[in-house]
Amino acid sequence: MEAKRLIVNGKTALGIELGSTRIKGVLIDFKGQVLAVGIYNWENSFVDDIWTYSLEEIHTGIRRCYNSLRENVEGKYGVSLQNIGSIGISAMMHGYMALDKDGKQIAPFQTWRNTNTQKAADELTEEGAVFLD
Numbered sequence: 001m002e003a004k005r006l007i008v009n010g011k012t013a014l015g016i017e018l019g020s021t022r023i024k025g026v027l028i029d030f031k032g033q034v035l036a037v038g039i040y041n042w043e044n045s046f047v048d049d050i051w052t053y054s055l056e057e058i059h060t061g062i063r064r065c066y067n068s069l070r071e072n073v074e075g076k077y078g079v080s081l082q083n084i085g086s087i088g089i090s091a092m093m094h095g096y097m098a099l100d101k102d103g104k105q106i107a108p109f110q111t112w113r114n115t116n117t118q119k120a121a122d123e124l125t126e127e128g129a130v131f132l133d
């Protein structure tokens with residue numbers, strides 16, 4: 001089977017999307033055909049007047065999504081997922097996570113449900129935050 005050979009040889013790409021209600025993982029071949037999927041359902045929490053996900057929830061969600069994908073590959077193709085040719089990760093279009101120059105989180109992750117972004121952006125600008133285009 002062609003798909004099985006591609007998976008074994010790592011001729012695949014994995015896309016992971018951290019959405020507002022679930023984390024989705026999709027394994028495709030280099031022509032864009034979906035080979036396997038994995039999902040993890042989650043819900044943001046309202047903590048200190050902010051809709052957020054903790055880093056622990058993010059890490060747990062990604063692990064469980066990947067596990068779901070791995071199990072899908074094993075069930076469909078009878079092989080374990082050992083090699084992936086490339087990976088891409090995207091997250092909520094309207095959310096943001098502020099990190100310092102060393103990559104350390106300096107504020108709670110803000111989801112699309114928050115309406116306080118102007119104040120936070122002003123404070124980060126005052127602190128010398130760098131915004132990437």
